[in-house]
Amino acid sequence: LSTATAILVLFQMRIALFGGELTLNLADPFALIALAAVVANAISTRTFPAWRVPGFNGMLFVASVLLLFAFVHGVQSIGVTRWALAGRLAGWLALLGYLSIGVLTISHLGFAGIRRFFETLAVTACAIVIAQVFMRWMAGLGWIDASGIPSNFEGYAGNRNAFAFQMLACSALLITWSRHYRKAGQRLHTSLSGKWNALFIFSHGVLLAALVFSASRAGIGTGIAMLVLAWAARLGERRMLLFSVICAGILWAFVVLVLPLLSDVVNIGAGNNLAKRVMAFRMSNEASNVVRWETIRRGLEMWLEAPLLGAGLGVFIEKSTLWFKQAIVIHCTPVWILAEFGLLGALALMTIFLKVFISAYRVRSRSPVYRAVMLLLVAFAIFGLVHDIFYQRIFWLVLGICLALPFRSHDARKIAHG
Numbered sequence: 405l406s407t408a409t410a411i412l413v414l415f416q417m418r419i420a421l422f423g424g425e426l427t428l429n430l431a432d433p434f435a436l437i438a439l440a441a442v443v444a445n446a447i448s449t450r451t452f453p454a455w456r457v458p459g460f461n462g463m464l465f466v467a468s469v470l471l472l473f474a475f476v477h478g479v480q481s482i483g484v485t486r487w488a489l490a491g492r493l494a495g496w497l498a499l500l501g502y503l504s505i506g507v508l509t510i511s512h513l514g515f516a517g518i519r520r521f522f523e524t525l526a527v528t529a530c531a532i533v534i535a536q537v538f539m540r541w542m543a544g545l546g547w548i549d550a551s552g553i554p555s556n557f558e559g560y561a562g563n564r565n566a567f568a569f570q571m572l573a574c575s576a577l578l579i580t581w582s583r584h585y586r587k588a589g590q591r592l593h594t595s596l597s598g599k600w601n602a603l604f605i606f607s608h609g610v611l612l613a614a615l616v617f618s619a620s621r622a623g624i625g626t627g628i629a630m631l632v633l634a635w636a637a638r639l640g641e642r643r644m645l646l647f648s649v650i651c652a653g654i655l656w657a658f659v660v661l662v663l664p665l666l667s668d669v670v671n672i673g674a675g676n677n678l679a680k681r682v683m684a685f686r687m688s689n690e691a692s693n694v695v696r697w698e699t700i701r702r703g704l705e706m707w708l709e710a711p712l713l714g715a716g717l718g719v720f721i722e723k724s725t726l727w728f729k730q731a732i733v734i735h736c737t738p739v740w741i742l743a744e745f746g747l748l749g750a751l752a753l754m755t756i757f758l759k760v761f762i763s764a765y766r767v768r769s770r771s772p773v774y775r776a777v778m779l780l781l782v783a784f785a786i787f788g789l790v791h792d793i794f795y796q797r798i799f800w801l802v803l804g805i806c807l808a809l810p811f812r813s814h815d816a817r818k819i820a821h822g
Contacts, residue, residue, distance in 0.1 A: 405441075406509040406517065409434045409502070410524040413798050414532060414570055415560040427491075427562065429797050435501030442504040445811060453507045454809035456773070457763045463756040464500065470749045471496050471717065478716025478744070487731070488718025492795070499800045506804030511811050518773060519584075521805055522577040529574045530607050532559045533614040541663055557617040565791050568623025571611045572630065572783045573798045578608045579634045580775040582641035604644055609651025616656055619687045626786045630779055639768075639775045695728065696735040696790065702727060703734040703743040714746030737788030757781065760807075773806040780806070 412431035419428055446452055452461050475493050478485070509517045536559055543550035561567035585604045615627045631649065634640045702724075706715050720743055724732045734740040741750045764777040780802055787793055 405434050405438050406505060406513070406521055407524055409438075409505050409801065410521050411528045413502075413525070413801055414528055416562050416566070416797075418562055429498075431797065431801075432498050432501075435498050435505060435797070435801075437501075438504040438508050439497065439501035442507050449811065451811060453504075454811065456807045456809060457760050460760070460807065463759070464503075466752055467756065468496065468500075470745060470752060474714065474717035474745050474749065476716075477713060478718045481716050481719055482722045485718040485722055487721050492717055495795055499795065499797070502797050502801040503804035503808070505801060506806070506808030507811070509805060510808045514810075518805055519581070522574075522581070522802070525802075526574045526578055526607055526611070529559075529571065529614075530610045533610050533617075537617075537659055537663075544664075556619065557614070559614075564618045565620045565622060565793075566796065568615055568618045568620035568626075569783070569787055569791075569793055569796050570798050571615045571618070572623060572626055572787070573780060573802050575608060575611045575615075575627065576630065576779040576783060577776055577802065578604060578611070579630070579640035579645065580772045580779060582608075582644045584772055586641050586644065601644055601647075605647045605651050608644075608648035609655055612649060612652035613655040613659070616652070617659070621687055622787050622790045626783050629786055630783055633782060634779060639779060695732070698727070699724070699732060699734045700736045700739050703736065703739040706744075707739070707742040707746070710746060712746050712748055714742065714744045714749060717744050719744060733792045735791055737792055737794050740792055740794070757785075777803065777806045 409431045412434065413429060415431075416427055416429040442453055455461065457463075471493060475488055478488055509521055513520065536557065539548065540553060540557075542548045543553050556564040558564040558567040559570070561570055582604055586601060612627065615623050618624075631645065635642060635645060703720060706720060706723075709715065720740070721731050721733055724730070734743060738750070741753055745753070761778060761781045764774040764781075768774045768778060780799065784793065784799055793799065
C-alpha cells in the first residue's frame with residue numbers, strides 16, 4: 405500500500421459524475437484500504453493511532469466535526485449537493501486514508517520506511533517530468549500525436565497548479581533530508597559521497613525545473629520562499645541546495661534552448677513547433693486573474709453575511725453559477741474556510757495548523773521529518789493564499805508519513821525520541 409500510494413498519488417483525473425466533474429486520484433482506493441486497516445486495528449487493540457504531535461487525534465476529530473457541521477449547515481440552505489457530499493465530506497475520508505498510509509508505513513517498516521517512501525515519491529516525480537519533456541519533444545518533431553498533450557506542463561495531475569504543489573511537496577522532503585544524504589555518502593565510502601550528493605542535486609534540480617515549466621506563479625513564488633527559508637533556517641544542506649538550483653537552471657536551458665536546436669538537426673522546421681509545444685511558459689492571463697480575485701471578493705462578502713458560523717459547505721460553489729456562469733471555487737483556502745465555516749471554524753482550523761507547526765519547530769533538530777513538516781506547512785500556507793489546496797492528497801500523505809508513529813507504544817516512544 406505504501407509503495408503503490410507513493411507512485412499513484414501523482415496521477416489524478418477528472419471524471420463526469422451526476423452532471424458535474426469530480427477529481428479522482430489513482431491512489432484513492434489504496435488510501436481507503438489503509439483507513440479501513442487502521443480503524444480495524446484501532447478497534448481490535450483499543451488503541452488510537454500514535455502521532456509525533458500530541459493530541460493530533462483530537463485535532464482530526466475536531467476537523468471532522470467541523471466538516472460535518474458545515475455540511476449540515478449547507479444542506480439547510482441549499483440542500484444536498486454533489487460537490488459538498490462527494491467532493492468534500494466523502495473526500496475527507498480519503499484524506500484520512502492518506503494520513504493512515506503513514507501509520508501503516510512506519511508500523512511495518514520503521515523509520516527506514518519513511519525514507520524509502522519519499523525516495524519512491526521523488527523518483528516517480530522525476531520520471532514523470534522527464535517523460536513529459538520527452539513526449540513534448542517527440543510531439544514537436546511530429547513523431548507522436550500532440551492532440552493528447554495538454555497546453556500546460558502539468559504532468560498527470562490534471563492541473564498545473566496541482567502539479568506544482570506536488571513538486572513542492574517532493575522538494576520539501578528532499579531539502580530536509582539533504583543532510584542525511586551527505587552523511588550517508590560519507591559513512592559508506594569517501595568516493596560514494598560525491599555520488600550521493602550528485603543524486604540529490606539532479607533529483608532536486610529536476611523538481612525545481614518542473615516547477616518553472618508549470619508556469620504556476622503560485623508554485624514558483626512558493627518554491628522561492630521555501631528555498632529562502634530552508635537556506636536561512638538551515639533546514640537543509642546549503643551547498644547541495646545551491647547546486648540543485650544551478651542544476652535546475654541548466655535543465656531549463658537544455659529543454660528551452662538546446663532541444664529546439666536538436667530538433668532542427670533531426671527534422672528541419674520542427675524547432676518552432678517544439679518551442680510552442682514544449683515549454684512556452686504561458687502564465688495565467690488577465691481574465692483568469694480577474695476571476696480569481698472576484699471569487700475572493702465574493703467569498704469575503706459571503707463570510708460577512710454569516711461571520712460566526714459561515715454559509716455552510718458547498719454554498720459558494722452552488723451560487724457561483726449566478727456570478728460566473730459556471731461552478732467555481734474560491735481561489736483562496738483561508739477565504740473559503742471563512743466563507744463556509746465561519747470565524748469559529750477558521751479559528752479552530754488555524755489553531756490546529758499552528759499547533760502542528762509549533763510542535764515541529766520546537767524539535768526540528770531532532771529529526772528531518774520535523775523539518776519536513778515545517779517546510780510543508782509553509783508551502784501549504786503560501787500556496788493556499790491564491791488557490792484552494794485544502795484537499796491536495798499529497799499534502800496529507802506526506803504529513804501522515806512524517807507525523808505517524810507505530811501502533812506499538814514501545815516502538816512509538818523509541819522512534820519519537822530517535
